[in-house]
Amino acid sequence: MKKYTSPLTFLTLLALTASLFCPAALATGTPAAPQSFTSVQAAAAILLDADYDEVLYEQAADELRYPASITKVMTGLLAIEAVERGQLTMDTVITLGDDLYTGIGEGGSTQELKAGEMLSVRDLLNCALIPSANEACNALATAVSGSISAFVDLMNQRAAELGMKNTHFTNTHGYHDDNHYTTARDVSRMCLEAMKHPDFREIVSSVSYTVPATNLSKARELHDTNALVSNFRTGENRLLYRYAVGIKTGSTPEAGYCLASAAEKNGRLMIAVVLGGTYWKVNGEYVDHNYFTESKALLEHGFNDFSRQAVLSQIEPVSTIPVKLCAQQDYVTVQPAAGLEATLPNSVDPALFERAIDLPEGPLEAPIQQGQVLGTISISYEGRNFGTVDLVAATSLERSKWLAILDKLQQLFSMLWVKLALLAAVLILLVFCLRRAILGPSRKRRRDSRSTPRRHTYSGSYRGRRR
Numbered sequence: 001m002k003k004y005t006s007p008l009t010f011l012t013l014l015a016l017t018a019s020l021f022c023p024a025a026l027a028t029g030t031p032a033a034p035q036s037f038t039s040v041q042a043a044a045a046i047l048l049d050a051d052y053d054e055v056l057y058e059q060a061a062d063e064l065r066y067p068a069s070i071t072k073v074m075t076g077l078l079a080i081e082a083v084e085r086g087q088l089t090m091d092t093v094i095t096l097g098d099d100l101y102t103g104i105g106e107g108g109s110t111q112e113l114k115a116g117e118m119l120s121v122r123d124l125l126n127c128a129l130i131p132s133a134n135e136a137c138n139a140l141a142t143a144v145s146g147s148i149s150a151f152v153d154l155m156n157q158r159a160a161e162l163g164m165k166n167t168h169f170t171n172t173h174g175y176h177d178d179n180h181y182t183t184a185r186d187v188s189r190m191c192l193e194a195m196k197h198p199d200f201r202e203i204v205s206s207v208s209y210t211v212p213a214t215n216l217s218k219a220r221e222l223h224d225t226n227a228l229v230s231n232f233r234t235g236e237n238r239l240l241y242r243y244a245v246g247i248k249t250g251s252t253p254e255a256g257y258c259l260a261s262a263a264e265k266n267g268r269l270m271i272a273v274v275l276g277g278t279y280w281k282v283n284g285e286y287v288d289h290n291y292f293t294e295s296k297a298l299l300e301h302g303f304n305d306f307s308r309q310a311v312l313s314q315i316e317p318v319s320t321i322p323v324k325l326c327a328q329q330d331y332v333t334v335q336p337a338a339g340l341e342a343t344l345p346n347s348v349d350p351a352l353f354e355r356a357i358d359l360p361e362g363p364l365e366a367p368i369q370q371g372q373v374l375g376t377i378s379i380s381y382e383g384r385n386f387g388t389v390d391l392v393a394a395t396s397l398e399r400s401k402w403l404a405i406l407d408k409l410q411q412l413f414s415m416l417w418v419k420l421a422l423l424a425a426v427l428i429l430l431v432f433c434l435r436r437a438i439l440g441p442s443r444k445r446r447r448d449s450r451s452t453p454r455r456h457t458y459s460g461s462y463r464g465r466r467r
Contacts, residue, residue: 037301041289043256043276044184047298049306049343050192050262050269056302056343061185064166065275068250069109069132070187070260071174074155076129076203077194079140083121087144090122090199094143100135102148103171108134117216125199126209129248130222134173141172148172162189176252184273191247191260191271204246204262205229225249227280227292228261234280239292241299247271251279257291263299272298311350311379311386312340318377318391322363327400334359334374337390353381359391366399 040059047057055061082088096117104110111133113119119127121143127136141151148171155169164186170177194200203209207230211220223232228244231237243263250258256276263270277291313336320331344350359375375391 037297037305040274040294040298041278042274042291042294045272045274045294045298046184046188047302048188048192048271048273049302050195050271052308052341052343053192054343055185055188056270056306057298058185061188062166062183064181064183065258066176066180066252066255067174067182067187067275068176068252068255068258069134069174070182070248070250070258070273071169071172071180072128072132072137072250073187073190073194073248073260074158074169075137075140075151075172076125076200077190077197078151078154078158079121079125079144080194080197080199082144083199084197088121090120090125092121092143093118094121094124094139096135096139097142099142099148100138102138103177104134104138104173104175108173108175110135111211111220111222112217113139114216117214119211119214123211126203126206126222127211127220128173129200129203130206130209130224132225132249134175137172159186159190162193164189174250174252174255176254184275187260187273187275188271191262191273195246195262195269195271201246204248205244208232226259226261228259228263228296234292236280236286239280239296241296243299243303244296245269259291259295261295261299263303265303268303270299270302272302274298305345306343307346308341309344309348309350310339311342311344311353312336312377312389314339317394319357319359321359321374323366323368323397324363325399326366326368326397328397330363332364332368332374332397333394334391335394336377337371337373337392340379340387340389342386348381353379353386355379357391366397368393368397370394370396 037057040057042059044060044063044065045058046055046061048054049056079088083090096113096115096119098115100113100115109132111127111131113127113133113135119139121140124136124140124143127133128140138148141148145151145154151172152169155172156167159167159169164182167182167186167190168179170180174180194204204226207224209222211222213219224230225233226244226246226249227234227236227239228241229246231240241263243265244261245264246262247260250260257279258275258277259273261272261274263272272295274291274295277294278287278289280287280290280292315335317333317335320333323330323332342350356378357375358377364374370393372393373390374393376388377391378388379386
């Protein structure tokens with residue numbers, strides 16, 4: 001097999017578009033951000049095209065950070081997965097245990113749930129995900145796994161399954177622990193999975209929710225802490241984002257202000273994660289660059305500056321390979337088995353992407369069937385691989401019987417032992433001919449001629465024998 005890169009003037013592309021891109025994004029291998037979007041005013045951030053699981057922007061996305069209450073996304077996900085596999089139902093009533101406030105210190109967010117109080121799984125999920133009640137997470141953990149510690153083990157197991165390589169949980173709610181950490185990239189993986197579940201998505205996009213009165217409490221009115229969804233906490237309409245559909249806030253002194261957010265616009269779903277951001281007001285004054293406005297700007301960046309583009313067409317002829325034993329033609333055209341698309345900055349021309357083509361040097365032998373896999377093509381840009389696709393024959397080519405016979409004969413006579421045998425036969429024939437030419441008739445013929453009696457002819461009459 002041979003590998004080569006097509007001459008697609010990669011350096012020309014780099015020169016033409018370098019001024020449009022953000023250096024921070026270039027360093028990560030993700031599509032670079034246009035000049036209209038420079039960076040996020042936070043410690044770490046990432047933007048994900050949730051429809052295609054493609055990273056559009058990242059900033060310190062693999063730096064270890066504390067997630068605070070964004071942890072509750074995993075707790076909610078596991079509880080909903082338990083419902084979906086039939087272990088629980090949304091209406092299953094849970095009696096809260098004495099371990100309700102395990103791991104929750106002073107100042108943790110709460111709905112003042114009580115040991116012995118009875119709430120449904122649905123009510124607990126809303127308490128955990130809308131106003132961020134820590135104790136509701138512990139109640140869900142016990143309901144799903146029997147104990148908080150077993151549930152934390154399940155959290156870490158599920159994180160590993162989701163590819164969250166730099167995450168470790170020590171509790172269900174996110175109250176600070178030095179050994180409880182994650183990254184912006186890992187949070188985006190967790191949120192991407194959680195948003196696939198309708199119950200989760202419905203809860204985190206809710207502005208408010210009413211928990212009915214229980215055996216130990218009157219009804220509770222819950223309001224979302226996410227200012228992109230609800231202005232109940234902030235009183236600021238300008239922080240609202242009409243396309244927002246979740247997800248979860250989080251803050252501790254150690255983590256800073258964090259937000260995992262999602263928005264849907266024109267049928268497209270984006271997920272943004274901002275960790276270590278700034279509070280929306282400082283000393284009572286509104287701050288332009290806070291974790292809500294930065295998340296909104298990041299989401300709008302995805303919607304406005306990126307679009308879905310074809311980087312490889314399925315009907316595009318890519319190359320040709322020589323073919324033998326075919327009477328129709330002496331080559332076959334190859335094309336991609338499927339097209340490739342990617343969410344790209346609008347300023348980038350996918351026609352100029354780098355292509356690595358891997359094909360046999362040939363010639364191939366007919367017959368060849370249309371659609372037969374003959375090689376691969378990989379599309380990349382700025383170190384990011386957009387995918388590898390099989391290259392297949394564009395047409396079928398039949399085998400010629402006569403050309404096949406001639407080829408077999410050619411192969412036969414090209415073999416060393418056949419060549420030696422033919423040479424030996426020729427030499428024997430030459431020797432025979434030379435010998436005959438030099439020695440004349442064979443000895444046998446001469447011998448036969450000497451052994452034949454001579455016949456004498458006598459003249460005159462017979463006189464008889466003398467006596």
